[in-house]
Amino acid sequence: MAEPVTGEKNGRQERTRLVQGPGLLLVWLYGVMSVGAVSRSVYQILTDFGSAPLAHVLSAVAAVVYAFITYTLVRGGERARRAALVCCAAELVGVLVVGTWTVLEPSAFPDSTVWSEYGMGYLFIPVLLPVTGMLWLRRSRRQPA
Numbered sequence: 001m002a003e004p005v006t007g008e009k010n011g012r013q014e015r016t017r018l019v020q021g022p023g024l025l026l027v028w029l030y031g032v033m034s035v036g037a038v039s040r041s042v043y044q045i046l047t048d049f050g051s052a053p054l055a056h057v058l059s060a061v062a063a064v065v066y067a068f069i070t071y072t073l074v075r076g077g078e079r080a081r082r083a084a085l086v087c088c089a090a091e092l093v094g095v096l097v098v099g100t101w102t103v104l105e106p107s108a109f110p111d112s113t114v115w116s117e118y119g120m121g122y123l124f125i126p127v128l129l130p131v132t133g134m135l136w137l138r139r140s141r142r143q144p145a
Helices: 022-051 053-075 078-104 116-122 125-139
Strands: none
Touching: 022 053, 022 125, 053 078, 078 116, 078 125, 116 125
16 A cells, blocks of 8 residues: 655655555445435435424435545545545534534434434444544644655
């Protein structure tokens, strides 16, 4: 696997490889979460949107965030790494806000979201994944030559 960006090779700048070691597990988990959140949100929006529009839209937002992070991890490179880092931080904020909201005022969410109760319905992966992702992305940043 390629090392972090070290310069140019054959006239092209090498990309930071993010899908190695723990990054491979992160891509797999974000991919699974993307599929799960997309499937859930599409089904809920098509069949039962009126009962809990906020919950269903939040599940769709989670799906977009998961898909984008998956894409940036696979793409690699310093810009993709920084974009994924920002998205992981935003995802963590979303999980904490929605998780706290669903715990303090459950009546606001007649249906659960991916991030309800900090992702309890998904084995708390939604709260653990962005923390793990941020740690990995900080560790994999380009080292100065």
